[in-house]
Amino acid sequence: MNVETLTTQIDEVFFLIGVAILLxxxxxxxxRGEFRAKTFGEMLTSASTQLxxxxxxxxxxxxxxxxYWVIAxxxxxxxxxxxxxxxxxVILADLTYYWEHRIAHEVRIxxxxxxxxxxxxxxNIVTGVRFGPLEGVWSLIAHLPLAFIGFAPEAIVFGVIVVLAYQTWIHTELIGKLGPLEWVLNTPSHHRVHHGxxxxxxxxxxxxxxxxxxRLWGTFQEEEETPRYGLKRDFDTRNPIKVWFSEWPELIRDVRRAQSLGQVWSILLRAPGHASKD
Structure with missing residues (x-):
């Protein structure tokens, strides 16, 4: 079985679905006369994070x-x-992603x-490719247990990419609620809540x-009205540099004010304040 080819094919399918939704x-x-310069600028900013x-x-x-190969x-x-x-x-990578994702919200660094x-x-769909440049480091660490279970490196990478590729199509307001699927799958409605x-x-x-x-760990919330998207704090810019490094100035300021190494670790590992997270 050529896992690499299968991985590429699945990634391409979800990419084409994403392109179709974007169009x-x-x-x-x-x-509707709503495609303004601000919207286009926001899309370009999201796309710029891919660089x-x-x-x-x-x-x-x-x-x-x-x-993963060395561990194997x-x-x-x-x-x-x-x-x-x-x-x-894929199921285990999805479970891993849940905790990887949750911890990324709860640990400031x-x-x-x-x-x-x-x-x-x-x-919109382009929001789905808006990533921090070092997000992959935490993902690498979070998936180490799968290597110790005995999964082959190509299988782990397959699981990671399938979970990420699936999420391409859920970054949209175009698709409403999907009936019974809402009970099991992460849908655009559920993910709009996550970005609120x-x-x-x-x-x-x-x-x-x-x-x-x-649903199992008590972090589910149904979409009841259209969310206000973005960060909780006042942050609304289309400057790519400010977007890439949005959280660093405040974090560096707090670290410089720390009185001890213990305080530094506390600042890095504690949950972000509601002033700086969504």
Whole structure:
């Protein structure tokens, strides 16, 4: 089984779905007279985050594969690559993503990267590719347990990419609620809640593919009205540099004011304040 080819094919399918939704979004906004310079600028800003992200991610993904391979060589057991094990790795990667994602909201140093994804006041397909340049570092660490379970490196990468690729289509206001699917899957409705900065929507719906993790661990919130998107604090810019490094100035200021190493660690590891997270 050529897992690399399968990974590429699945990624391409979700990419094409995302492109189709984006074209429909643009056409709808143009028809309604809502496609303004601000909207276009916001899309360009979201797309700009791919420049540093892809540059760094190439090295991170290569390093992750190498690290998982080294671990695999030292394991006394291994999980064979079959259709069933690939299905299992997607489920486990999705479970891992839930906690990776949740912790990224709850640990300030990790939030410096993930806040980039939440900093847009718009919700469209391009928002889905708005990433902090170092987000992949935490993802690499979070998926290490899968290597120790015995999954092959290519299987782990497959699971990670499928979970991320799935989320391409859920960054949209174009699609409403999807009936019974809302009970099991992460849908555009559920993910709009996740990007909302209204108090009742904060830190909800962390799931990647499945929403059952949120229902299980008490972080589920149904969409009751259209959220206000973006960060809780006053942050609304289309300057790419400010978006890439939105959380760093305040974090550096707090670290410089710290009176001890213990305070520094507390600042880095504690939850972000509501003034700086969504």
């Amino acid at each position: 429909i979004e643009i056409a709808e906004m143009a028809f 540093p992200y892809l540059l760094v991610e190439t090295f991170i993904l290569t390093g992750a594969y190498g690290l 060589q030292g394991m006394p057991w291994s999980v064979p690559v079959t259709w069933w094990s690939l299905l299992l790795i 990790l939030w410096t990267q993930h806040a980039v994804h939440h900093s847009s006041r718009d919700m 900065c209204d108090d009742k929507y904060l830190d909800k719906n962390y799931g990647g593919i499945l929403i059952i993790w949120d």
